[in-house]
Amino acid sequence: MLKTQMSLAQQLTSFKGRHIRSSKELTLDDLNIILKASKYMETAHQRHALPPLLNNLILATLFFEPSTRTRLSFETAMIRLGGNVITVEQGTSSSAKKGERLSDTIQVVSQYSDVIAIRHPSSNSLQGLSSQVPLISAGDGSNEHPTQALLDLYTIYENFKDINGLKIGIIGDLRFGRTVHSLLNVLSNYSVTLYLVSHPSLGLSDEMKAELSSNNISFYETDSIEEVIAELDVLYVTRVQTERLTEPSLFDTIYQEYKDGLFNYQVNLELLNKGKPTVKVLHPLPRTDEISEDLDSDPRATYMKQAKNGIYVRMALLALVLGRIDADLLVK
Numbered sequence: 001m002l003k004t005q006m007s008l009a010q011q012l013t014s015f016k017g018r019h020i021r022s023s024k025e026l027t028l029d030d031l032n033i034i035l036k037a038s039k040y041m042e043t044a045h046q047r048h049a050l051p052p053l054l055n056n057l058i059l060a061t062l063f064f065e066p067s068t069r070t071r072l073s074f075e076t077a078m079i080r081l082g083g084n085v086i087t088v089e090q091g092t093s094s095s096a097k098k099g100e101r102l103s104d105t106i107q108v109v110s111q112y113s114d115v116i117a118i119r120h121p122s123s124n125s126l127q128g129l130s131s132q133v134p135l136i137s138a139g140d141g142s143n144e145h146p147t148q149a150l151l152d153l154y155t156i157y158e159n160f161k162d163i164n165g166l167k168i169g170i171i172g173d174l175r176f177g178r179t180v181h182s183l184l185n186v187l188s189n190y191s192v193t194l195y196l197v198s199h200p201s202l203g204l205s206d207e208m209k210a211e212l213s214s215n216n217i218s219f220y221e222t223d224s225i226e227e228v229i230a231e232l233d234v235l236y237v238t239r240v241q242t243e244r245l246t247e248p249s250l251f252d253t254i255y256q257e258y259k260d261g262l263f264n265y266q267v268n269l270e271l272l273n274k275g276k277p278t279v280k281v282l283h284p285l286p287r288t289d290e291i292s293e294d295l296d297s298d299p300r301a302t303y304m305k306q307a308k309n310g311i312y313v314r315m316a317l318l319a320l321v322l323g324r325i326d327a328d329l330l331v332k
């Protein structure tokens, strides 16, 4: 076996059985493998040549919060690789309604399935949960959404190849947006410059800013997208997480200001035309009003391909944690 293949094989072995609960657990080597495996899945899918890598395996999706893309793309990924799916949607049809502890639910479901994807409304609720099978976070409250960050990273990678050196703007709800938190963790493995654009009340926490600094990531904060648009290679747009504005005073000020157009950050053609012609606009979706529909057919709009990439990245992750990817598949 070649040296490169050997270390790849070792890295692949180290993925088997792993939980993916936080993007902080992923090293640069891990990210490189995930990008490579996702690319393999995309190419094989385009050639109608996906092997049934997950044959006879079962994914359990446990969603205690609404979801369209994340749950369906996990399930599509599993089925396209020959696996099967069992699901609990919205928690309303599960024993959580009867007061069952999350840890008990996981213990039981891990005896029925080979891998679990879980979304839960409480931040940090997945840390410390024990499971006999790999547990993959599909979002925990406003804390993290690691698989979304991986598909965001893959989308940036497929457009720019080298992530180092990119200038990335992130606009919207940096305080409660879990996709933002995980994306920042993942991007901290690269040499990027960040432009953080938000209403002052929805800015990044001091803790996360300190983490960026300790990872030597340069970042610039502003409440005006106009000020930075010309710099950007990537503009990552998020919606205000209105469901997480539970403090009435916060909800009243921000949501009202937003509705009144005082904090209006709608990304539209007029704004984008002030930027580089090569800028790529990403959004984890769902969108509310923060990207105008006139952008949808523009080549700079990348969010629909980004959503499709969720399938390839989740195929890659499922196959990796289930130990079903051989090194020779990735070096071909």
Ligand code: NCD
Pocket: 069, 070, 139, 145, 148, 178, 179, 238, 239, 284, 285, 286
């Ligand atoms: C995101 C989420 O659930 O955090 N959606 C998704 O999974 N693509 C973003 C959001 O809801 O704003």
